[in-house]
Amino acid sequence: MFTFSIPLTEPFDFQDAITSHGWWMLAPNAWDPKKERFYRTFTLRNNATIVVCVYMKPSCLQVVTEVKLTETDRDEILHQVSWMFRVNEPFEPFYTLCQTYNELTDLPKRRQGRLLRSPSLFEDIVKVLLTTNTRWNQTIQMAEKLTYHLGEKAHGFGREFHSFPTPEKILSAGEAFLTEHVRTGYRSNYILDAAHKAVDNPARYVQPSSINHFREIKGIGPYAMNTLAMIVGRYDGVPVDSEYKKHVIGTYFNGIAPSKSDLESVYDKWGDYKYLAYWFDHYK
DNA sequence: TTCCAGGTCCCTA
DNA sequence: TAGGGACATGGA
Numbered sequence: 387m388f389t390f391s392i393p394l395t396e397p398f399d400f401q402d403a404i405t406s407h408g409w410w411m412l413a414p415n416a417w418d419p420k421k422e423r424f425y426r427t428f429t430l431r432n433n434a435t436i437v438v439c440v441y442m443k444p445s446c447l448q449v450v451t452e453v454k455l456t457e458t459d460r461d462e463i464l465h466q467v468s469w470m471f472r473v474n475e476p477f478e479p480f481y482t483l484c485q486t487y488n489e490l491t492d493l494p495k496r497r498q499g500r501l502l503r504s505p506s507l508f509e510d511i512v513k514v515l516l517t518t519n520t521r522w523n524q525t526i527q528m529a530e531k532l533t534y535h536l537g538e539k540a541h542g543f544g545r546e547f548h549s550f551p552t553p554e555k556i557l558s559a560g561e562a563f564l565t566e567h568v569r570t571g572y573r574s575n576y577i578l579d580a581a582h583k584a585v586d587n588p589a590r591y592v593q594p595s596s597i598n599h600f601r602e603i604k605g606i607g608p609y610a611m612n613t614l615a616m617i618v619g620r621y622d623g624v625p626v627d628s629e630y631k632k633h634v635i636g637t638y639f640n641g642i643a644p645s646k647s648d649l650e651s652v653y654d655k656w657g658d659y660k661y662l663a664y665w666f667d668h669y670k
Numbered sequence: 671t672t673c674c675a676g677g678t679c680c681c682t683a
Numbered sequence: 684t685a686g687g688g689a690c691a692t693g694g695a
Contacts, residue, residue, distance in 0.1 A: 408676090518677045524693065525676085571691025576678090607678045627676040672695100679689085 388454055392447040392468055396477060396497075400442035403471055403500035406669065408522065410502055412513055412529040414537065414550055427540050427549040428463050428505055435549040437542025440467055447471060452542050466505035475500075475619050480659045487655070490666050499662055503617045508584045508591040509550045510617045511600060514610045515576050531568045535559075553581035553591070576605030594618045612661065621661035624653055633668045 404410045404424055410417045416425040424440045439450040449467050481494035493499050504510045516525045536555050537548030564574035580603045584591040597614055600606050612623035624630060634652050635643055656663035
């Protein structure tokens with residue numbers, strides 16, 4: 387075993403950072419709630435697949451591998467893990483708002499508010515596509531099949547993992563394969579469009595500068611864009627989908643559907659933190 | 671069998 | 684610019 391540390395400037399609730407958002411249920415993510423260990427594969431720039439275990443210690447994240455890594459590979463994994471857990475994202479401004487409004491006051495107390503994301507934007511784009519116009523169980527199945535059929539197999543910590551497939555691998559599989567084996571239905575073309583754009587401009591699909599161009603991907607509409615904005619740490623829009631509508635209409639409009647603008651402006655007072663306010667209002 | 675889900679595309683008027 | 688049908692899949 388080889389263990390590395392990521393120091394934390396803002397401590398946070400590890401279990402909550404993983405389970406506040408459904409992403410932990412989507413392959414290749416794996417979470418052991420009893421041991422409080424998070425597992426998944428990471429794909430390095432040299433295309434190597436590494437199985438990693440992450441857990442929390444006071445004031446740092448521990449990152450464990452079963453294989454010895456070069457310094458470069460280790461830094462790459464630490465960088466990706468830091469991104470997943472938003473290690474460098476400040477939550478104090480949001481916590482201050484929670485206390486100002488005297489709402490969601492458990493979040494600052496329990497150091498909650500982090501929503502897990504994937505190591506690469508490409509993976510998150512595909513996963514957002516897998517959440518649209520379907521049920522959550524089916525999203526889980528599609529993610530499982532995608533990694534099983536097209537990811538690289540890797541063993542670690544006593545079990546088998548698969549990596550999340552690269553855009554190149556998805557492109558080479560093609561539409562018929564996605565439809566037949568991954569059961570992505572009409573989304574197959576959307577996933578291929580995302581893969582095509584990621585291959586054409588890889589830098590945009592790893593580290594974000596702007597995300598506006600993701601709107602050009604087929605299948606990425608307003609809900610998906612606001613979800614991707616959340617992924618990169620911009621919370622000034624809400625993801626208006628069936629869950630949002632059900633929650634907001636039931637909680638704030640006595641079950642009677644309001645106008646579109648009233649529906650979307652429920653969390654306006656939260657300014658740059660509308661998404662987080664909705665998310666934790668919804669789950670509290 | 672029919673409906674619809676953590677939407678989006680595309681065609682019409 | 685807004686409205687509405689179509690879209691793959693699979694569970695209820």
